[in-house]
Amino acid sequence: MELMDLLQSRRAFREYDDQPLTSEELQPILLAAETSPVGLGKYRNHRLTVIQDPKVLKQIQNIYQAPTLIVVSSPDPGQLEFIDAGIIVHNMELAAENEGLAANYNMACLASLPKTVIPAGMTPCFAITLGHTKEKLTPRDLDIKRIPINWIKKD
């Protein structure tokens, strides 16, 4: 999809078909994560955890029964790492929806992640729910003023 069409079409999906993403389907999404910019180029500050085990997913709240969850974690995260995590997740969201998959940003699951699935010493910062959908994405007619803009212009 053309970039501007993708940006206008992307939306938060909260319903998913049952089957998890295959390794092939995950590939462009993980590549999108790897292509993300991160502050100071500190890529080793971040870790991705791909959760597809239904027994584990059942213990996690607010994920709308998504069959795949990817968590971005960091040791002792500060503002930089949280911003990084947002960009990494956003890259994955765009890549997923560009492939016709359903995706959504998720913060609400972080508190209920079982401690055992996140690598020792890492704090979960942000996550993305992923799955299949039969819905086709089409560009939305979004209100261009969703985010108010203050202009500082020359008099």
Ligand SMILES: Cc1cc2nc3c(=O)[nH]c(=O)nc-3n(C[C@H](O)[C@H](O)[C@H](O)COP(=O)(O)O)c2cc1C
């Ligand atoms: C930082 C951030 C956190 C979010 N956390 C959640 C979440 O925990 N659960 C959820 O259902 N949606 C979550 N969302 C999705 C937003 O609710 C959604 O993007 C917003 O309402 C705009 O809708 P749209 O994405 O369809 O344009 C989050 C989005 C962002 C950017």
